[in-house]
Amino acid sequence: MRLALLLLLLPVGVAIPSGLSSAPGVPTPSSLVDLRPGEVLKIRHHSYSCFHVVICDLSFRRDSVLTVSVVLVRSGPAGVREPRQLATLTVTDSTAADLDGLLRIHREAPPRRSNGGVRLELTLTRDGAVVAEELLDNNPVIRRLGSHGFEALIAMARQAAPASAFSDEYR
Secondary structure: OHHHHHHHHOOOOOOOOOOEOOOOOOOOOOOOOOOOOOEEEEEEEEEEOOOOEEEEEEEEEEOOOEEEEEEEEEEEOOOOOOOEEEEEEEEOHHHHHHHHHHHHHHHHOOOOOOOOEEEEEEEEEEOOEEEEEEEEOOOOOOOOOOOOHHHHHHHHHHHHOOHHHHOHHHO
């Protein structure tokens, strides 16, 4: 009886608000499609589970075209311990719109407890000054076959990277 009463008193789930601004008064970043020249949207993509962690920084910059620079920050349990520049890729406007849709899914996702998932930290800078920040810590359930979204960009950057990006022998 005591156990049943204790279980009833425990909170069923604590909501983790999505779309949190890191600092009071700091707005959330705008979309990738609306990125203006001189602005950089850095997305720290942190993928984790019981058995792995992969942290990548994706820096989106619009000049004449939208590009993303992918840096592998860390992977484990055995893997990269120091940041490695993988590649810089061109991002089409339709891909940027798809990624904005994916960010919207992360923002609107209900809180879900899990042993793994993705955490996104967004930082928008203009002329080197931070103008917007956002933390997307909810893990939406996205069921698709194959690589998509930010993981697809990371996979393309891994394929484009030289072998020396993954080995300390060449450093």
